Amino acid sequence: MTAFDIVTSGFLISALRSATPLTFALVGETLTQRTGVINLGLEGQLLVGAMCAYAMTAAWGNPWLGLVAGAIAGMALSAVHAALVVGTRANQFASGLAVWMLGFGLSAYYGSSLVGRKIESFESIVPKSVADLPVLGSVIAGLTPTVVLAVLIVPVSALWLWRTRTGLRWRAVGESPEDARAAGANPSLIRIQAILLGGLLSGLGGAALSVDYTRTWAEGMSAGRGLVAVGLVIVARWNPWWTFPAALLFGGAEALSLRLQTADANVSAHLLHCLPYVASLAILTLTYVRGRVSSAPAGLRAVMDR
């Protein structure tokens, strides 16, 4: 297998499918951070989203119901972060980790009966006649509804954030809660909404992960995707438009590590699994080296730089 074959034979669609759960989480976290709140609990929200979605799909046989259940579960868990951060002004990093621990525990507890269960999931939305086309077919044959949803959520959230009055108000809260309050907005309420929306989207991401991408449930299956998302928000410079290429970077690294495993048995799979984390950290470092973090919401800098 040559390098060219590795990249072409379904590589793009694997990268896209791997990037899909991350895209939901990344868009959600970007919107949350735009209001000046960082949520490391994303990792736990992905897990409860994945677990609830999988349980729902296994019970009712309908993956769409699974997506709804996952989104609700993610939002419900993020309410804990909202209560701690906005309600009691707890430290945002510590609160996020508490939410992660809680989500990990809850999903492991309720998910213990789901291990090893099979589900009926989404099928490719590409008709057989198109999938058989020579080059295009191999690129899009594996498209499933969650991939399309992820691709759509990017422009929708970007237009909403940059072009609507509510989007402007959210950004204003992230820059300066005092000025936003003076202009008639309620910063606490907006931050609660932003955390819950981030929770909803990360729950959806978790659902896409278990129901569509891996099609299994395993304890701790998100494997750091939520934490990677928190780092990639910076790489995407808090701009929803840039979340998609940033997520594709992770997806590409993961797809590449899977490709290399099948192509060359001499490289350890475990070593290759490091690739997405190393790539994310490297690109994060590069973002800082090039001084591209000045676009951070001012309210967020106070939290991150201290």
Add this chain to the structure above:
Amino acid sequence: MKSAFVSSFAHSAAGRLLLSTAAFITLAAAFFLLIGRSPWEMLSLLAQAAVGDGFALTESLVRATPILLCALATALPARLGLISVGAEGQLYFGALVGTGFVLSATAVAGPLQLPSMLLAGMAGGAAWALVPTLLRTRLQINETISTLLINYVAALLVTWVVYGPWKNPASQGWPATAEFPENARLATYFDSRVHAGLWIGMAIAVVAHMILTRTRWGLGLDVLRSNPRAGVLAGLRFDRHALAVMLLGGALAGLAGIAETSTVQGRLQASFSNGAGFSGFLVAWLARNHCLRIVPMAFLVGALLAAGDGMQMLAQVPSSVTLVAQGLLFVAVLGTNGMLDRGAR
């Protein structure tokens, strides 16, 4: 007058502990009701599984040992205002380097083997802390995010050597390295797996407390944390202090990793930590980074987690019920302290 007394008690260390405990028990009771169990029955079974007999008690101490060291590894950087969640990765990398030393430096045998192995583990943990520290001091990259990301890399490196180059072909069951020789194990006590790492950790807690509260260096950390500008004006250098606390913390987490691997497990295995690094983070927050208070808090959390297996037998619930309890404990403590601090503002 009376309300002032109540308020000052609530803000004291004992008051915070009492209120946090009450909040935790409320949350845990709500969870037990939710899963259809009697809260009283579950809480008493939990206590029984944690400290009910000699075996439960020693297992709790075994579980508390790496958590104690990892909590100190979190508290040291926190004294400078750094929120490091890297103890988990440092623990793995320390175990990796320490194991590598024992496997390769076979010439170092006899009484020298144990101390040099521990030093190698500490060096490994410190080395793993170096990258996020430099990223923070040179580029202002948030240390919480970088430490969380490289945790996964360290854990995967351990999985790699255990399944690959260092795999013991003779090992049955899960892949693991060769067994550690007798000379490379810490002393154990009470005819159990409780080992010298426990009192080493407690001694380090006392020493760290003295250094942090009684020396000029410890005062420097406080100044740099609470008023960075004043610290710099006084000639203190943030980057040097950051390097010191992060590397020292990394060394402690590395020590936790190699002690657990050599003495409790007897060989290096994949995912051996059981989240000790993250539990250590929770303990440091429970103790508000006070090194002496970390000791009882580490035992509390260690006992809670060690009770998981017992709960499976006693109450027929999955052992992950204690992971939920751990998360609820963190939420209760943050919520209680957040509300008290908010009232103080």
